[in-house]
Amino acid sequence: MLVVLDLLGVAVFAASGALAAVHARLDVFGVVVLAAVTALGGGIVRDVLLGITPPSTLRQWPYLVVPAVVALLVSRWHPAVARLRRGVQLADALGLALFVTTGTAVALGTGAPAITSALVGVITGIGGGVLRDVLLNEVPTVLCREIYALAAAAGAVVVVAGDAVGLPQLPVTLAAAGLVAGLRVLALWRRWNVPAP
Template sequence: MLLAALELVGIAAFAASGALAAVRARLDVFGVTVLALTTALGGGIIRDVLLGVHPVTALVTWPWLAVAGVTGLVVFLFHPTVARLRRSVLLLDALGLGLFVTAGTTTALDLGAPPYAACLVGMTTGIGGGALRDVLLREIPLVLRREIYAVAALAGAVVVAAGDALGLPAALVALVGSAIVVGVRLVALWRRWDAPVPREGGAPKLDG
Protein backbone atom coordinates (compact mmCIF):
# COMPACT_ATOMS: atom_id res chain seq x y z
CA MET A 1 0.00 0.00 0.00
CA LEU A 2 2.79 2.44 0.94
CA LEU A 3 4.71 1.65 -2.26
CA ALA A 4 1.59 2.21 -4.37
CA ALA A 5 1.00 5.55 -2.66
CA LEU A 6 4.61 6.62 -3.24
CA GLU A 7 4.32 5.64 -6.90
CA LEU A 8 1.30 7.91 -7.27
CA VAL A 9 3.20 10.73 -5.58
CA GLY A 10 6.06 10.26 -8.04
CA ILE A 11 3.66 10.19 -10.99
CA ALA A 12 2.03 13.41 -9.76
CA ALA A 13 5.43 15.10 -9.41
CA PHE A 14 6.52 14.05 -12.90
CA ALA A 15 3.16 15.14 -14.31
CA ALA A 16 3.47 18.53 -12.61
CA SER A 17 6.93 19.12 -14.08
CA GLY A 18 5.66 18.23 -17.55
CA ALA A 19 2.59 20.43 -17.18
CA LEU A 20 4.66 23.38 -15.94
CA ALA A 21 6.97 23.04 -18.94
CA ALA A 22 3.91 23.02 -21.21
CA VAL A 23 2.51 26.13 -19.51
CA ARG A 24 5.81 27.94 -20.02
CA ALA A 25 5.64 26.96 -23.70
CA ARG A 26 2.10 28.46 -23.88
CA LEU A 27 0.36 25.23 -24.86
CA ASP A 28 -3.42 24.92 -24.55
CA VAL A 29 -5.21 22.75 -21.99
CA PHE A 30 -4.96 19.67 -24.19
CA GLY A 31 -1.25 20.19 -24.74
CA VAL A 32 -0.63 20.69 -21.02
CA THR A 33 -2.47 17.46 -20.22
CA VAL A 34 -0.62 15.51 -22.91
CA LEU A 35 2.74 16.75 -21.61
CA ALA A 36 1.74 15.81 -18.07
CA LEU A 37 0.79 12.28 -19.14
CA THR A 38 3.89 11.89 -21.31
CA THR A 39 6.29 13.01 -18.58
CA ALA A 40 4.65 10.90 -15.89
CA LEU A 41 4.15 7.68 -17.84
CA GLY A 42 6.57 7.82 -20.76
CA GLY A 43 9.47 6.14 -18.97
CA GLY A 44 7.33 3.20 -17.88
CA ILE A 45 5.92 2.79 -21.38
CA ILE A 46 9.42 2.73 -22.87
CA ARG A 47 10.44 0.14 -20.25
CA ASP A 48 7.54 -2.15 -21.10
CA VAL A 49 8.16 -1.84 -24.83
CA LEU A 50 11.84 -2.71 -24.37
CA LEU A 51 10.98 -5.70 -22.17
CA GLY A 52 8.08 -6.91 -24.33
CA VAL A 53 5.46 -6.40 -21.62
CA HIS A 54 1.96 -6.36 -23.12
CA PRO A 55 -0.37 -4.67 -22.49
CA VAL A 56 1.72 -1.72 -21.34
CA THR A 57 1.29 -1.33 -17.58
CA ALA A 58 0.63 2.41 -17.65
CA LEU A 59 -2.29 1.99 -20.04
CA VAL A 60 -4.13 -0.58 -17.92
CA THR A 61 -3.51 0.98 -14.49
CA TRP A 62 -6.23 3.60 -14.33
CA PRO A 63 -5.04 5.34 -11.13
CA TRP A 64 -1.78 6.25 -12.88
CA LEU A 65 -3.63 7.74 -15.83
CA ALA A 66 -6.09 9.54 -13.56
CA VAL A 67 -3.44 11.05 -11.27
CA ALA A 68 -1.30 12.23 -14.19
CA GLY A 69 -4.25 13.69 -16.06
CA VAL A 70 -5.78 15.43 -13.05
CA THR A 71 -2.38 16.82 -12.06
CA GLY A 72 -2.01 18.30 -15.53
CA LEU A 73 -5.40 20.01 -15.26
CA VAL A 74 -4.64 21.32 -11.78
CA VAL A 75 -1.36 22.82 -12.98
CA PHE A 76 -3.11 24.37 -15.98
CA LEU A 77 -5.67 26.06 -13.70
CA PHE A 78 -3.36 27.04 -10.84
CA HIS A 79 0.09 27.20 -12.43
CA PRO A 80 1.20 30.43 -10.67
CA THR A 81 0.68 28.73 -7.30
CA VAL A 82 2.31 25.48 -8.39
CA ALA A 83 5.29 27.37 -9.82
CA ARG A 84 5.90 28.92 -6.40
CA LEU A 85 6.16 25.41 -4.96
CA ARG A 86 9.19 24.65 -7.15
CA ARG A 87 11.30 23.23 -4.31
CA SER A 88 8.55 20.86 -3.25
CA VAL A 89 8.04 19.73 -6.85
CA LEU A 90 11.79 19.10 -7.23
CA LEU A 91 11.82 17.07 -4.00
CA LEU A 92 8.88 14.95 -5.12
CA ASP A 93 10.43 14.61 -8.57
CA ALA A 94 13.60 13.21 -6.99
CA LEU A 95 11.51 10.77 -4.98
CA GLY A 96 9.65 9.68 -8.11
CA LEU A 97 12.92 9.25 -9.97
CA GLY A 98 14.26 6.95 -7.26
CA LEU A 99 11.11 4.84 -7.17
CA PHE A 100 10.83 4.52 -10.95
CA VAL A 101 14.50 3.65 -11.43
CA THR A 102 14.48 0.89 -8.81
CA ALA A 103 11.13 -0.47 -10.01
CA GLY A 104 12.29 -0.47 -13.63
CA THR A 105 15.56 -2.20 -12.80
CA THR A 106 13.84 -4.81 -10.64
CA THR A 107 11.25 -5.51 -13.33
CA ALA A 108 13.95 -6.01 -15.93
CA LEU A 109 15.88 -8.39 -13.68
CA ASP A 110 12.73 -10.35 -12.85
CA LEU A 111 12.07 -10.78 -16.58
CA GLY A 112 15.53 -12.24 -17.15
CA ALA A 113 17.43 -9.23 -18.47
CA PRO A 114 21.20 -9.31 -17.81
CA PRO A 115 22.43 -6.84 -15.18
CA TYR A 116 23.86 -4.29 -17.62
CA ALA A 117 20.63 -4.25 -19.63
CA ALA A 118 18.55 -4.00 -16.44
CA CYS A 119 20.57 -0.95 -15.39
CA LEU A 120 19.92 0.77 -18.72
CA VAL A 121 16.23 -0.12 -18.58
CA GLY A 122 15.98 1.16 -15.01
CA MET A 123 17.66 4.43 -15.89
CA THR A 124 15.42 4.84 -18.93
CA THR A 125 12.33 4.21 -16.79
CA GLY A 126 13.29 7.17 -14.64
CA ILE A 127 14.40 9.64 -17.30
CA GLY A 128 12.40 8.56 -20.35
CA GLY A 129 9.29 10.63 -19.66
CA GLY A 130 11.28 13.83 -19.19
CA ALA A 131 13.24 13.18 -22.37
CA LEU A 132 10.02 12.69 -24.35
CA ARG A 133 8.64 15.90 -22.83
CA ASP A 134 11.64 17.89 -24.01
CA VAL A 135 11.53 16.36 -27.49
CA LEU A 136 7.86 17.33 -27.84
CA LEU A 137 8.80 20.87 -26.82
CA ARG A 138 11.64 20.87 -29.35
CA GLU A 139 14.32 21.21 -26.69
CA ILE A 140 17.51 19.30 -26.06
CA PRO A 141 16.51 16.78 -23.35
CA LEU A 142 17.45 17.93 -19.88
CA VAL A 143 19.16 14.62 -19.16
CA LEU A 144 21.62 15.28 -22.01
CA ARG A 145 22.58 18.66 -20.64
CA ARG A 146 24.45 19.69 -17.53
CA GLU A 147 22.20 18.64 -14.65
CA ILE A 148 23.05 15.57 -12.57
CA TYR A 149 19.90 13.56 -13.32
CA ALA A 150 20.65 10.56 -15.50
CA VAL A 151 23.84 9.91 -13.52
CA ALA A 152 21.83 9.70 -10.30
CA ALA A 153 19.38 7.33 -11.99
CA LEU A 154 22.15 5.08 -13.29
CA ALA A 155 23.84 4.96 -9.87
CA GLY A 156 20.65 3.68 -8.26
CA ALA A 157 20.11 1.14 -11.00
CA VAL A 158 23.65 -0.21 -10.56
CA VAL A 159 23.05 -0.62 -6.82
CA VAL A 160 19.86 -2.60 -7.46
CA ALA A 161 21.56 -4.86 -10.02
CA ALA A 162 24.55 -5.42 -7.74
CA GLY A 163 22.31 -6.24 -4.78
CA ASP A 164 20.37 -8.72 -6.88
CA ALA A 165 23.60 -10.38 -8.04
CA LEU A 166 24.72 -10.72 -4.41
CA GLY A 167 21.40 -12.25 -3.38
CA LEU A 168 20.51 -9.49 -0.93
CA PRO A 169 16.87 -8.95 0.16
CA ALA A 170 14.97 -7.27 -2.67
CA ALA A 171 13.14 -4.80 -0.43
CA LEU A 172 16.36 -3.63 1.21
CA VAL A 173 18.12 -3.29 -2.15
CA ALA A 174 15.23 -1.28 -3.59
CA LEU A 175 15.21 1.01 -0.55
CA VAL A 176 18.96 1.63 -0.71
CA GLY A 177 18.87 2.14 -4.49
CA SER A 178 16.04 4.66 -4.23
CA ALA A 179 17.82 6.48 -1.40
CA ILE A 180 20.97 6.80 -3.48
CA VAL A 181 19.07 8.22 -6.44
CA VAL A 182 17.21 10.72 -4.27
CA GLY A 183 20.33 11.62 -2.30
CA VAL A 184 22.55 12.22 -5.33
CA ARG A 185 19.84 14.24 -7.07
CA LEU A 186 19.10 16.45 -4.06
CA VAL A 187 22.76 17.03 -3.20
CA ALA A 188 23.42 17.96 -6.84
CA LEU A 189 20.59 20.49 -6.72
CA TRP A 190 21.75 21.85 -3.37
CA ARG A 191 25.40 22.16 -4.39
CA ARG A 192 24.49 23.11 -7.97
CA TRP A 193 26.65 20.35 -9.39
CA ASP A 194 26.74 19.99 -13.16
CA ALA A 195 28.12 17.26 -15.39
CA PRO A 196 31.24 18.26 -17.35
CA VAL A 197 30.70 19.87 -20.75
CA PRO A 198 33.19 20.44 -23.60
CA ARG A 199 35.41 23.47 -23.36
CA GLU A 200 34.47 26.46 -25.44
CA GLY A 201 36.22 26.88 -28.77
CA GLY A 202 35.06 23.66 -30.42
CA ALA A 203 37.14 20.93 -31.99
CA PRO A 204 40.47 21.80 -33.59
CA LYS A 205 40.23 22.67 -37.25
CA LEU A 206 41.75 20.09 -39.60
CA ASP A 207 43.81 21.24 -42.57
CA GLY A 208 43.46 19.90 -46.06
Template sequence: MLLRILELVGIAAFAASGALVGVTKRLDIFGVCVVGVFTGVGGGIVRDVLLGIHPPTALGSWPILGTAFGISLLVFYVHFAVHRLRREILVLDAVGMGLFASTGAVIALDHGAGPLASCLIGGTAAIGGGVLRDVLVNEVPLLLQKDLYAVPALIAAALVVAVSESGAPNNIALVVGTVFATTLRLLALWRHWSLPGPRIPE
Protein backbone atom coordinates (compact mmCIF):
# COMPACT_ATOMS: atom_id res chain seq x y z
CA MET A 1 0.00 0.00 0.00
CA LEU A 2 2.81 2.43 0.89
CA LEU A 3 4.58 1.71 -2.39
CA ARG A 4 1.39 2.40 -4.35
CA ILE A 5 0.87 5.69 -2.50
CA LEU A 6 4.44 6.76 -3.20
CA GLU A 7 4.03 5.77 -6.85
CA LEU A 8 0.94 7.97 -7.13
CA VAL A 9 2.83 10.84 -5.48
CA GLY A 10 5.56 10.47 -8.09
CA ILE A 11 3.01 10.42 -10.91
CA ALA A 12 1.34 13.52 -9.48
CA ALA A 13 4.67 15.35 -9.28
CA PHE A 14 5.59 14.46 -12.86
CA ALA A 15 2.13 15.36 -14.12
CA ALA A 16 2.29 18.74 -12.35
CA SER A 17 5.69 19.53 -13.85
CA GLY A 18 4.49 18.50 -17.31
CA ALA A 19 1.30 20.53 -17.05
CA LEU A 20 3.31 23.57 -15.94
CA VAL A 21 5.42 23.26 -19.07
CA GLY A 22 2.23 23.10 -21.11
CA VAL A 23 0.99 26.27 -19.43
CA THR A 24 4.25 28.11 -20.13
CA LYS A 25 3.91 27.06 -23.79
CA ARG A 26 0.40 28.59 -23.78
CA LEU A 27 -1.34 25.35 -24.75
CA ASP A 28 -5.10 25.01 -24.39
CA ILE A 29 -6.70 22.86 -21.69
CA PHE A 30 -6.50 19.71 -23.83
CA GLY A 31 -2.82 20.29 -24.63
CA VAL A 32 -1.92 20.97 -21.00
CA CYS A 33 -3.67 17.77 -19.87
CA VAL A 34 -2.06 15.69 -22.63
CA VAL A 35 1.43 16.91 -21.72
CA GLY A 36 0.74 16.42 -18.01
CA VAL A 37 -0.67 12.91 -18.38
CA PHE A 38 2.10 11.74 -20.72
CA THR A 39 4.73 13.12 -18.35
CA GLY A 40 3.09 11.37 -15.41
CA VAL A 41 2.61 7.92 -16.94
CA GLY A 42 5.09 7.90 -19.82
CA GLY A 43 8.00 6.37 -17.93
CA GLY A 44 5.86 3.55 -16.57
CA ILE A 45 4.45 2.79 -20.03
CA VAL A 46 7.92 2.62 -21.59
CA ARG A 47 9.06 0.36 -18.74
CA ASP A 48 6.14 -2.03 -19.24
CA VAL A 49 6.63 -2.13 -23.02
CA LEU A 50 10.30 -3.05 -22.55
CA LEU A 51 9.28 -5.80 -20.11
CA GLY A 52 6.52 -7.13 -22.36
CA ILE A 53 3.70 -6.20 -19.97
CA HIS A 54 0.61 -5.79 -22.16
CA PRO A 55 -1.37 -3.68 -21.80
CA PRO A 56 0.87 -1.35 -19.77
CA THR A 57 -0.22 -1.06 -16.14
CA ALA A 58 -1.01 2.66 -16.40
CA LEU A 59 -3.49 2.13 -19.23
CA GLY A 60 -5.57 -0.27 -17.17
CA SER A 61 -5.45 1.57 -13.84
CA TRP A 62 -8.00 4.29 -13.17
CA PRO A 63 -6.15 5.59 -10.08
CA ILE A 64 -2.98 6.17 -12.12
CA LEU A 65 -4.68 7.84 -15.09
CA GLY A 66 -7.07 9.70 -12.81
CA THR A 67 -4.23 11.09 -10.70
CA ALA A 68 -2.27 12.27 -13.72
CA PHE A 69 -5.33 13.82 -15.38
CA GLY A 70 -6.68 15.38 -12.19
CA ILE A 71 -3.38 17.02 -11.30
CA SER A 72 -2.95 18.31 -14.85
CA LEU A 73 -6.44 19.81 -14.80
CA LEU A 74 -5.79 21.37 -11.40
CA VAL A 75 -2.55 22.96 -12.63
CA PHE A 76 -4.35 24.40 -15.65
CA TYR A 77 -6.82 26.26 -13.44
CA VAL A 78 -4.51 27.28 -10.57
CA HIS A 79 -1.18 27.58 -12.40
CA PHE A 80 -0.56 31.07 -10.98
CA ALA A 81 -0.49 29.62 -7.48
CA VAL A 82 1.44 26.54 -8.59
CA HIS A 83 4.17 28.69 -10.14
CA ARG A 84 4.88 30.00 -6.64
CA LEU A 85 5.50 26.40 -5.57
CA ARG A 86 8.13 25.85 -8.26
CA ARG A 87 10.73 24.82 -5.69
CA GLU A 88 8.35 22.33 -4.11
CA ILE A 89 7.49 20.92 -7.53
CA LEU A 90 11.19 20.40 -8.26
CA VAL A 91 11.57 18.55 -4.95
CA LEU A 92 8.59 16.31 -5.73
CA ASP A 93 9.93 15.76 -9.25
CA ALA A 94 13.25 14.64 -7.75
CA VAL A 95 11.46 12.26 -5.39
CA GLY A 96 9.37 10.93 -8.26
CA MET A 97 12.46 10.40 -10.38
CA GLY A 98 14.17 8.45 -7.62
CA LEU A 99 11.09 6.39 -6.93
CA PHE A 100 10.50 5.50 -10.57
CA ALA A 101 14.16 4.53 -11.04
CA SER A 102 13.98 2.25 -8.01
CA THR A 103 10.59 0.69 -8.66
CA GLY A 104 11.43 0.27 -12.35
CA ALA A 105 14.56 -1.71 -11.48
CA VAL A 106 12.70 -3.88 -8.95
CA ILE A 107 9.84 -4.59 -11.35
CA ALA A 108 12.37 -5.49 -14.06
CA LEU A 109 14.12 -7.93 -11.69
CA ASP A 110 10.77 -9.44 -10.70
CA HIS A 111 10.01 -10.07 -14.39
CA GLY A 112 13.26 -11.95 -14.94
CA ALA A 113 15.40 -9.21 -16.47
CA GLY A 114 19.15 -9.43 -15.89
CA PRO A 115 21.07 -6.94 -13.73
CA LEU A 116 22.19 -4.72 -16.63
CA ALA A 117 18.76 -4.72 -18.25
CA SER A 118 17.14 -3.91 -14.89
CA CYS A 119 19.47 -0.93 -14.40
CA LEU A 120 18.68 0.44 -17.84
CA ILE A 121 14.94 -0.16 -17.50
CA GLY A 122 14.91 1.54 -14.09
CA GLY A 123 16.71 4.57 -15.52
CA THR A 124 14.36 4.62 -18.51
CA ALA A 125 11.29 4.54 -16.26
CA ALA A 126 12.62 7.58 -14.39
CA ILE A 127 13.38 9.72 -17.43
CA GLY A 128 10.83 8.43 -19.94
CA GLY A 129 8.04 10.80 -18.94
CA GLY A 130 10.30 13.84 -19.10
CA VAL A 131 11.57 12.88 -22.55
CA LEU A 132 8.00 12.52 -23.85
CA ARG A 133 7.11 15.90 -22.31
CA ASP A 134 10.02 17.66 -23.98
CA VAL A 135 9.30 16.03 -27.34
CA LEU A 136 5.65 17.06 -27.17
CA VAL A 137 6.56 20.72 -26.55
CA ASN A 138 9.43 20.69 -29.07
CA GLU A 139 12.25 21.11 -26.54
CA VAL A 140 15.64 19.41 -26.37
CA PRO A 141 15.06 16.58 -23.86
CA LEU A 142 16.62 17.13 -20.44
CA LEU A 143 18.28 13.75 -20.97
CA LEU A 144 20.48 15.27 -23.69
CA GLN A 145 21.45 18.38 -21.74
CA LYS A 146 24.24 18.82 -19.19
CA ASP A 147 21.81 18.83 -16.27
CA LEU A 148 22.28 15.96 -13.79
CA TYR A 149 19.04 14.02 -14.20
CA ALA A 150 19.62 10.78 -16.06
CA VAL A 151 22.86 10.04 -14.18
CA PRO A 152 21.24 9.94 -10.69
CA ALA A 153 18.45 7.76 -12.10
CA LEU A 154 20.86 5.25 -13.62
CA ILE A 155 23.07 5.11 -10.52
CA ALA A 156 20.01 4.66 -8.30
CA ALA A 157 18.75 1.80 -10.46
CA ALA A 158 22.20 0.18 -10.28
CA LEU A 159 22.19 0.54 -6.48
CA VAL A 160 18.77 -1.09 -6.28
CA VAL A 161 19.96 -4.01 -8.37
CA ALA A 162 23.15 -4.38 -6.30
CA VAL A 163 21.29 -4.30 -2.97
CA SER A 164 18.61 -6.68 -4.23
CA GLU A 165 21.15 -9.11 -5.68
CA SER A 166 22.96 -9.12 -2.32
CA GLY A 167 19.91 -10.75 -0.80
CA ALA A 168 18.45 -7.73 1.00
CA PRO A 169 14.67 -7.21 0.92
CA ASN A 170 13.28 -5.18 -1.97
CA ASN A 171 11.96 -2.56 0.44
CA ILE A 172 15.50 -1.76 1.56
CA ALA A 173 16.67 -1.61 -2.06
CA LEU A 174 13.82 0.77 -2.89
CA VAL A 175 14.67 3.07 0.01
CA VAL A 176 18.39 3.12 -0.80
CA GLY A 177 17.82 3.86 -4.49
CA THR A 178 15.13 6.47 -3.97
CA VAL A 179 17.04 8.36 -1.26
CA PHE A 180 20.27 8.35 -3.26
CA ALA A 181 18.69 9.56 -6.53
CA THR A 182 16.60 12.22 -4.82
CA THR A 183 19.52 13.52 -2.75
CA LEU A 184 21.91 13.67 -5.71
CA ARG A 185 19.32 15.42 -7.89
CA LEU A 186 18.56 18.02 -5.22
CA LEU A 187 22.26 18.61 -4.55
CA ALA A 188 22.82 19.10 -8.28
CA LEU A 189 20.02 21.68 -8.41
CA TRP A 190 21.30 23.45 -5.31
CA ARG A 191 24.97 23.48 -6.28
CA HIS A 192 24.33 23.88 -10.03
CA TRP A 193 26.26 20.73 -10.86
CA SER A 194 26.28 19.63 -14.47
CA LEU A 195 28.16 17.30 -16.78
CA PRO A 196 31.00 18.81 -18.84
CA GLY A 197 30.14 20.00 -22.33
CA PRO A 198 32.33 20.29 -25.42
CA ARG A 199 34.78 23.15 -25.67
CA ILE A 200 33.64 25.39 -28.48
CA PRO A 201 36.48 27.49 -29.98
CA GLU A 202 35.88 31.22 -29.95
Protein backbone atom coordinates (compact mmCIF):
# COMPACT_ATOMS: atom_id res chain seq x y z
CA MET A 1 0.00 0.00 0.00
CA LEU A 2 2.85 2.38 0.88
CA VAL A 3 4.44 1.82 -2.53
CA VAL A 4 1.13 2.65 -4.27
CA LEU A 5 0.82 5.88 -2.26
CA ASP A 6 4.46 6.70 -2.97
CA LEU A 7 3.94 6.19 -6.71
CA LEU A 8 0.82 8.35 -6.54
CA GLY A 9 2.93 11.11 -5.00
CA VAL A 10 5.52 10.60 -7.75
CA ALA A 11 2.78 10.89 -10.39
CA VAL A 12 1.39 14.11 -8.91
CA PHE A 13 4.80 15.76 -8.64
CA ALA A 14 5.61 14.57 -12.17
CA ALA A 15 2.42 16.23 -13.43
CA SER A 16 3.38 19.49 -11.73
CA GLY A 17 6.85 19.36 -13.30
CA ALA A 18 5.44 18.47 -16.72
CA LEU A 19 2.93 21.36 -16.58
CA ALA A 20 5.74 23.78 -15.68
CA ALA A 21 7.77 22.43 -18.62
CA VAL A 22 4.85 22.83 -21.03
CA HIS A 23 4.31 26.38 -19.76
CA ALA A 24 8.03 27.09 -20.38
CA ARG A 25 7.58 25.73 -23.94
CA LEU A 26 10.09 22.87 -23.59
CA ASP A 27 10.07 20.01 -26.10
CA VAL A 28 8.78 16.54 -25.19
CA PHE A 29 12.20 15.39 -23.96
CA GLY A 30 12.40 18.48 -21.73
CA VAL A 31 8.90 17.77 -20.38
CA VAL A 32 9.90 14.20 -19.46
CA VAL A 33 13.18 15.31 -17.84
CA LEU A 34 11.51 18.07 -15.81
CA ALA A 35 8.72 15.73 -14.71
CA ALA A 36 11.27 13.13 -13.54
CA VAL A 37 13.41 15.71 -11.74
CA THR A 38 10.37 17.16 -9.96
CA ALA A 39 9.02 13.74 -8.99
CA LEU A 40 12.26 12.06 -7.96
CA GLY A 41 14.67 14.89 -7.10
CA GLY A 42 13.81 15.20 -3.41
CA GLY A 43 14.06 11.45 -2.82
CA ILE A 44 17.37 11.20 -4.66
CA VAL A 45 18.85 14.07 -2.63
CA ARG A 46 17.54 12.38 0.55
CA ASP A 47 19.20 9.08 -0.31
CA VAL A 48 22.50 10.73 -1.23
CA LEU A 49 22.51 12.69 2.04
CA LEU A 50 21.84 9.49 3.98
CA GLY A 51 24.43 7.44 2.08
CA ILE A 52 21.86 5.20 0.39
CA THR A 53 23.48 4.54 -2.97
CA PRO A 54 22.37 4.08 -5.61
CA PRO A 55 19.23 6.00 -4.63
CA SER A 56 16.23 3.72 -4.06
CA THR A 57 14.12 5.35 -6.79
CA LEU A 58 16.79 4.56 -9.38
CA ARG A 59 16.79 0.87 -8.41
CA GLN A 60 13.10 0.19 -9.06
CA TRP A 61 11.71 0.60 -12.57
CA PRO A 62 8.21 1.88 -11.64
CA TYR A 63 9.80 5.03 -10.17
CA LEU A 64 11.31 5.79 -13.58
CA VAL A 65 8.35 4.73 -15.72
CA VAL A 66 5.62 6.62 -13.84
CA PRO A 67 7.11 10.13 -14.34
CA ALA A 68 7.81 9.40 -18.01
CA VAL A 69 4.25 8.18 -18.67
CA VAL A 70 2.73 11.10 -16.75
CA ALA A 71 4.93 13.56 -18.66
CA LEU A 72 3.85 12.14 -22.01
CA LEU A 73 0.18 12.27 -20.99
CA VAL A 74 0.51 15.85 -19.76
CA SER A 75 2.35 16.97 -22.89
CA ARG A 76 -0.45 15.47 -25.01
CA TRP A 77 -3.42 16.69 -22.95
CA HIS A 78 -1.98 19.66 -21.05
CA PRO A 79 -4.99 21.99 -21.57
CA ALA A 80 -7.27 19.45 -19.86
CA VAL A 81 -4.77 18.86 -17.03
CA ALA A 82 -4.30 22.61 -16.53
CA ARG A 83 -8.07 22.96 -16.05
CA LEU A 84 -7.82 20.51 -13.14
CA ARG A 85 -5.65 23.01 -11.24
CA ARG A 86 -7.46 22.65 -7.91
CA GLY A 87 -7.34 18.87 -8.09
CA VAL A 88 -3.63 18.95 -8.94
CA GLN A 89 -2.99 21.32 -6.01
CA LEU A 90 -4.87 19.03 -3.63
CA ALA A 91 -2.98 15.99 -4.91
CA ASP A 92 0.27 17.97 -4.61
CA ALA A 93 -0.53 18.70 -0.95
CA LEU A 94 -1.06 14.97 -0.35
CA GLY A 95 2.16 14.14 -2.21
CA LEU A 96 4.07 16.68 -0.13
CA ALA A 97 2.63 15.19 3.06
CA LEU A 98 3.59 11.67 2.04
CA PHE A 99 7.11 12.57 0.89
CA VAL A 100 7.92 14.66 3.99
CA THR A 101 6.73 12.06 6.48
CA THR A 102 8.29 9.06 4.74
CA GLY A 103 11.51 11.00 4.13
CA THR A 104 11.76 11.85 7.81
CA ALA A 105 10.98 8.26 8.81
CA VAL A 106 13.62 6.90 6.41
CA ALA A 107 16.21 9.28 7.90
CA LEU A 108 15.30 8.22 11.44
CA GLY A 109 15.52 4.59 10.35
CA THR A 110 19.15 5.08 9.28
CA GLY A 111 20.02 6.40 12.74
CA ALA A 112 20.30 10.05 11.73
CA PRO A 113 19.89 12.59 14.58
CA ALA A 114 16.48 14.20 15.03
CA ILE A 115 17.35 17.59 13.51
CA THR A 116 19.03 15.92 10.54
CA SER A 117 16.03 13.66 10.02
CA ALA A 118 13.63 16.62 10.07
CA LEU A 119 15.76 18.56 7.56
CA VAL A 120 16.07 15.51 5.32
CA GLY A 121 12.29 15.06 5.47
CA VAL A 122 11.71 18.66 4.38
CA ILE A 123 14.26 18.29 1.57
CA THR A 124 12.51 15.12 0.41
CA GLY A 125 9.23 17.02 0.14
CA ILE A 126 10.40 20.26 -1.44
CA GLY A 127 13.61 19.21 -3.21
CA GLY A 128 12.04 18.22 -6.53
CA GLY A 129 10.14 21.49 -6.83
CA VAL A 130 13.27 23.50 -6.03
CA LEU A 131 15.25 21.61 -8.69
CA ARG A 132 12.39 22.17 -11.18
CA ASP A 133 12.40 25.92 -10.60
CA VAL A 134 16.21 26.13 -10.80
CA LEU A 135 16.21 24.25 -14.13
CA LEU A 136 13.59 26.74 -15.40
CA ASN A 137 15.79 29.63 -14.23
CA GLU A 138 13.23 30.81 -11.69
CA VAL A 139 13.49 31.65 -8.00
CA PRO A 140 12.13 28.54 -6.23
CA THR A 141 8.50 29.04 -5.26
CA VAL A 142 9.15 27.82 -1.71
CA LEU A 143 11.51 30.77 -1.17
CA CYS A 144 9.26 33.58 -2.32
CA ARG A 145 5.60 32.73 -1.75
CA GLU A 146 3.11 30.22 -0.42
CA ILE A 147 3.15 28.21 2.78
CA TYR A 148 4.82 25.06 1.51
CA ALA A 149 8.15 24.54 3.23
CA LEU A 150 6.68 25.60 6.59
CA ALA A 151 3.95 22.97 6.27
CA ALA A 152 6.64 20.42 5.41
CA ALA A 153 8.73 21.44 8.42
CA ALA A 154 5.73 21.12 10.77
CA GLY A 155 5.10 17.56 9.59
CA ALA A 156 8.77 16.59 9.90
CA VAL A 157 8.88 17.94 13.47
CA VAL A 158 5.81 15.87 14.42
CA VAL A 159 7.43 12.67 13.07
CA VAL A 160 10.68 13.40 14.93
CA ALA A 161 8.87 14.29 18.17
CA GLY A 162 6.76 11.14 18.00
CA ASP A 163 9.88 9.05 17.52
CA ALA A 164 11.64 10.81 20.42
CA VAL A 165 8.87 9.95 22.89
CA GLY A 166 8.48 6.39 21.57
CA LEU A 167 5.02 6.64 20.00
CA PRO A 168 4.02 4.05 17.37
CA GLN A 169 5.30 5.12 13.95
CA LEU A 170 2.15 4.59 11.84
CA PRO A 171 -0.26 6.81 13.83
CA VAL A 172 2.42 9.51 14.18
CA THR A 173 3.17 9.42 10.45
CA LEU A 174 -0.54 9.64 9.59
CA ALA A 175 -1.04 12.55 12.00
CA ALA A 176 2.00 14.35 10.57
CA ALA A 177 0.80 13.75 6.99
CA GLY A 178 -2.63 15.11 7.94
CA LEU A 179 -1.01 18.20 9.43
CA VAL A 180 1.11 18.86 6.31
CA ALA A 181 -1.77 18.34 3.89
CA GLY A 182 -4.18 20.31 6.08
CA LEU A 183 -1.85 23.31 6.42
CA ARG A 184 -1.13 23.28 2.70
CA VAL A 185 -4.80 23.09 1.68
CA LEU A 186 -5.78 25.74 4.25
CA ALA A 187 -3.04 28.06 2.97
CA LEU A 188 -4.25 27.59 -0.62
CA TRP A 189 -7.88 28.12 0.36
CA ARG A 190 -7.18 31.22 2.48
CA ARG A 191 -4.41 32.44 0.11
CA TRP A 192 -1.89 32.65 2.94
CA ASN A 193 1.69 33.54 2.11
CA VAL A 194 4.77 33.91 4.25
CA PRO A 195 5.31 37.66 4.92
CA ALA A 196 8.00 39.34 2.82
CA PRO A 197 10.23 42.20 4.04
